[in-house]
Amino acid sequence: MNERERCDTTLGLGIGVGIKRERQTKQNQRSFWLDLSLPLHPKIEASEHVHSYDNEKDDQDSFSSKTIDDQEEEEERGIKRSASNTNVYNNNSDGSRKKLKLTAEQTTLLEDSFKIHCTLNTGQKQELAKKLNLLPRQIEVWFQNRRARTKLKHIEQECSLLKKCCETLNDENRRLKKELQEMRCYSLKFDHHQPPHSQLPLYVRYPITSEMHHPCDKLGKSGQDTKTVFENGGSITQMHGNYKRNAADKLS
DNA sequence: ATAGAAGCTAGTTTTACATCA
DNA sequence: CGTGATGTAAAACTAGCTTCT
Numbered sequence: 243m244n245e246r247e248r249c250d251t252t253l254g255l256g257i258g259v260g261i262k263r264e265r266q267t268k269q270n271q272r273s274f275w276l277d278l279s280l281p282l283h284p285k286i287e288a289s290e291h292v293h294s295y296d297n298e299k300d301d302q303d304s305f306s307s308k309t310i311d312d313q314e315e316e317e318e319r320g321i322k323r324s325a326s327n328t329n330v331y332n333n334n335s336d337g338s339r340k341k342l343k344l345t346a347e348q349t350t351l352l353e354d355s356f357k358i359h360c361t362l363n364t365g366q367k368q369e370l371a372k373k374l375n376l377l378p379r380q381i382e383v384w385f386q387n388r389r390a391r392t393k394l395k396h397i398e399q400e401c402s403l404l405k406k407c408c409e410t411l412n413d414e415n416r417r418l419k420k421e422l423q424e425m426r427c428y429s430l431k432f433d434h435h436q437p438p439h440s441q442l443p444l445y446v447r448y449p450i451t452s453e454m455h456h457p458c459d460k461l462g463k464s465g466q467d468t469k470t471v472f473e474n475g476g477s478i479t480q481m482h483g484n485y486k487r488n489a490a491d492k493l494s
Numbered sequence: 495a496t497a498g499a500a501g502c503t504a505g506t507t508t509t510a511c512a513t514c515a
Numbered sequence: 516c517g518t519g520a521t522g523t524a525a526a527a528c529t530a531g532c533t534t535c536t
């Protein structure tokens with residue numbers, strides 16, 4: 243018990259039905275709370291009173307999509323939350339919402355559990371919320387945003403990979419066109435002296451062998467490891483496979 | 495078959511903070 | 516050094532969808 247708790251002079255008078263107040267617990271289901279306490283630390287107490295009012299506002303406005311679980315959890319942890327994490331559900335005095343800034347420890351723990359499973363079941367969510375002294379809803383939102391960030395990052399990586407791929411293919415295309423041009427010139431000069439083999443199309447004379455890969459394969463391991471699944475169920479690696487198959491089909 | 499709860503994604507808004515002129 | 520504009524990351528929100536009971 244800290245100094246403030248020992249000296250808590252709160253006098254509660256309560257009637258009626260459940261409007262939640264900061265100091266209200268499950269055992270103390272008063273809905274009308276006449277607070278006659280003497281502020282031990284006037285500045286802190288004043289700001290906390292604003293906080294408790296804003297929590298009610300938040301309950302009604304900002305968290306309209308809150309689940310029953312969350313509401314129960316909030317009731318259970320109402321006091322603890324306001325005491326140990328003033329960020330949670332803390333609105334500014336003008337009514338605008340105040341953004342929660344997670345601590346380094348909270349972020350680390352969230353990241354760690356995200357590494358284990360990127361989605362949470364209800365039990366895991368509750369447990370994590372309890373551990374971090376946050377609301378299950380906040381855990382849920384964090385995971386939603388984290389998934390979105392991961393996906394975006396993945397898409398950006400795929401995009402840059404495809405760009406490189408495209409550049410490589412263009413280079414290859416230019417090189418082959420140049421080579422073809424040279425071959426044609428050579429062919430025109432010496433056509434009548436050449437054996438029949440040289441008159442065959444280039445792709446027959448210079449077939450793609452199993453050792454030759456799609457130009458994108460030169461990009462390194464990351465390209466081969468990438469397994470982004472597109473909406474139609476394909477992937478980059480699958481595209482590479484298709485490319486090779488198509489080349490083989492042309493030759494056969 | 496239908497309703498409602500819960501969870502998800504995608505997109506948006508809002509806030510805090512950093513950077514720069 | 517202070518200040519306002521601007522950009523960015525992230526928390527929180529909304530709408531719409533699917534799944535399950």
